[in-house]
Amino acid sequence: MARIDYDEDDVEQGDSPGPRWPRLLSTAILAVIGLGLGFLIPYSLYLNHEVGQRFDQLRWQLPTRVYGRPLELAPGVAMDAGTLEVELRAAGYHAGDGVRPGTYLHDDANWKISSRGFNDVDGAVAPRMAQLTLGRGRVAKLEATGGKNAPPRLRLDPARIATLYGQKQEERRLVQLDEVPELLVTGLQAVEDRDFASHHGIDLSGIVRAAWINMRSGEARQGASTLTQQLARSGLLGIGREQTYTRKFNEIIYALLMEARYDKRLILEAYFNQVYMGQRGAQAIHGMAAASEFWFGRDLADLSTEQIALLIGIVRGPSYYDPRRNPERATQRRNFVLDRMLESTLIDAAEHARAQEAPLGISTDPGRTSANRFPAYVDLVRRQLARDYSSEALAGAGLSVMTAMAPSAQAYAEGAVIKTLKGLEGKNRPALQAGVVVTDVEHGDVLAVVGSGTPAQPGFNRAVEAQRPVGSLLKPFVYLLALASPQQWSLASWVDDSPVTVILGNGKRWTPGNSDGRSHGTVRLIDALARSYNQATVRVGMQVAPARIAELVHTLAGITAEPNPALILGSLDQSPYAMAQLYQFLASGGEIQPLHSVRGVLDTEGKALNRYDDRPDAAQEGDMVFARLVTIALQRAVTAGTGRQLVADGLGHLNAAGKTGTSNDGRDSWFAGYTGDHLAVVWVGNDQNEATGLFGATGGMRVWSNLFKLLPSAPLKVGDEGIDWQWVSGSNVSDASCPGASRFAFANGYAPAYMPCRPALPEMPAEAAPSAGESGSRGGWREWFGFGSGRRNDSQDTGTEPQDSP
DSSP states (O other): OOOOOOOHHHHHTTOOOOOSHHHHHHHHHHHHHHHHHHHHHHHHHHHHHHHHHHHHHTTTOBOEEEEOOOEEEOTTOBOOHHHHHHHHHHTTOEESOSSSTTEEEEOSSEEEEEOOOEEETTEEEOOOEEEEEEETTEEEEEEEOSOTTOOSOEEEOOOEEEEEOOSSOEEEOOOOGGGSOHHHHHHHHHHHOTTTTTOSSOOHHHHHHHHHHHHHHTSOOSOOOOHHHHHIIIIISOOOOOOOHHHHHHHHHHHHHHHHHSOHHHHHHHHHHHOEEEEETTEEEESHHHHHHHHHSSOGGGOOHHHHHHHHHHHTOTTTTOTTTOHHHHHHHHHHHHHHHHHTTSSOHHHHHHHHHSOOOOOSOOGGGOSBSOHHHHHHHHHHHTTTOOHHHHTTBOOEEEEOOOHHHHHHHHHHHHHHHHHTOOTTOOOOEEEEEEEETTTOBEEEEEOSSSTTSOSOOTTTTOOEEOGGGGHHHHHHHHHTSTTTOOTTOEEEOSOOOEEOTTSOEEOOOOTTSOOOOEEEHHHHHHTTOHHHHHHHHHHHOHHHHHHHHHHHHOOOOOOSGGGGGTOOEEOHHHHHHHHHHHHTTSOOOOOBSEEEEEOTTSOEEEEOOOOOOOOOHHHHHHHHHHHHHHHHHHHHSTTTHHIIIIIGGGOOEEEEEEOGGGOEEEEEEEOSSEEEEEEEEOTTOOOOOOOTTTTHHHHHHHHHTTSOOOOOOOOOTTEEEEEEETTEEOOTTSTTOEEEEEETTOOOOBOOOOSOOOOOOGGGOOOTTOOOOTTOTTSOOOOOOOOOOOOOOOOOOOOOOO
């Protein structure tokens, strides 16, 4: 301001010093400035404090993510092309060159896969490339990179199966600026904030330029807000539709303060992790990494030029440019961004032309960012974590929960339930429901859980919570106790299946019968179990004692049961999960393996906080031998007993062992079966406890069959350790050439005495006569076990499945 001098003579002569308004104006301006500073300085200090708090919070507001198990590929692993592709797609892999991480290339049998690095409970897993060949239902050959001493296997990063949010339903995946593709960084600035590197939070020249562009185009094509202002608006002020002067003023102050406090890289990194990019129901998608998964099903590093351009375009208005709802509008916006990239020489003309002709490439299923695609499985995860983590401690804590879920097993189990129940609709049946649990027989990992007939819908988890009569599913454990006394019982022992009466503790008489209403005379013990004869089982069970049965199921699965005679025939209400825990003992070859769905929990840095994948001790010798003997009997149940339809379904190559179960009036249909890799327990019934008209073989076993028609699994092989195979005729070991001789497995040292063939043998029961080819070599499961000779009985087995109820 120019200084004004006054002439003293003029004053003394009484002349006026000139107009007074400049002095008044300057005084007023100073007063306004003083008042403004008096307000602005403390207000700015307040906002500065808010900026510090809220900006720091942007770095820890992360959901807890739940992952499946890493797929491990190695020579000999059961696998087919369809299942491998299911696994890859579930984990976010896509068809490509097989060189870039997260891509695969294949023909029918030959695959080239490039894995991504990830953190697991046992540490960091480096990315690798592998070439593998599939053949005969397994990995025939695998060559993986990684150095001279690298193991010939490939571990693929797991699929995300659920997200546990905190109070805010915000999906976000943090990335460092170095992890963001360079074209996305430079392209975003070219479109949204050309002078980002030089301005101090607001860009006056940008405001003028945007106004000119918008006026010339006749539409709002370019915004005037800087990236820093956008970050302030969405990250610090929160997303809001109201456009008030106060909000805009705060946004400007926030932007100036952020630029003063933080460097450009940190601001840009925060922007890429915070920017709002879409909505899935109540779930908000924040950050470019989460947006890449949500819109394309890919990681940021895998995006093409046109996909990067679309992400930049969506920033302007995620709802308005939603490519699923408004593909034409999204295409126009993407092409505008591509034009700006060309103008800024970020891409050349050839790439520009190619990208503009390319489709949007939007994923049809944004499932990878879904909150919970597998409610029954995640319910089990929550239950198993409850002892160490409250729901509040898990939600929004940024942890990684590493589970045992196999996406292919889960998908096939869900498909089997839906297909089977649909095929059983009508026929005067009530609405059917189902529960399924699939486990790994080697480690006790829970691979899949289905809790209802509509698997994707949350609600009552029948796999874990339903308590239903198990029927004959308990019979193998009655025979397990009998075979544990090898001096008294063997698979070749004769058992009486005539009518039986048991006097109960209250003096009442209990007379259970076979479901076909017939008695079958004297039968081999293996046949009594394979054909699920109630009368024979009660005789065996009363000799081993119900109290011992109750003690056994409690030891193996923590099941509490009343030690009454009806327990012998499965008078016990349990869930599919509890029965899976019980059958795990048999499927594992005699190991007591606690089932677990959670393998471990990792912190935000990828380090293990807790591990739950401890391996059980090896089976004791006696447990191993007697579990094998029961397994041999249950294999017989599949080839020639109540589960023989599985062979007709084309599953004979699995050598599976299994047991059907049916409760009174067909209210509950069960099947528990296992192969060399997997155990699956299935229940089918209805919530109103109404009769379904189903047996175990026509309900639960149909689900099992439809599951294993798709799920790659190794055949079940019963080892010979502790087992002595002998030819038996009548009640003694004999020669294979003896009339009616059949081959049986005994615990070592407990085979009966040898007796040479007698000139004549009693006629065998008609229903027990061996079929053609019922002989075999040592240990070969395909050779059907014969029944040997015994008393004549004129009744014939109708082949109908017993209801297996007390």
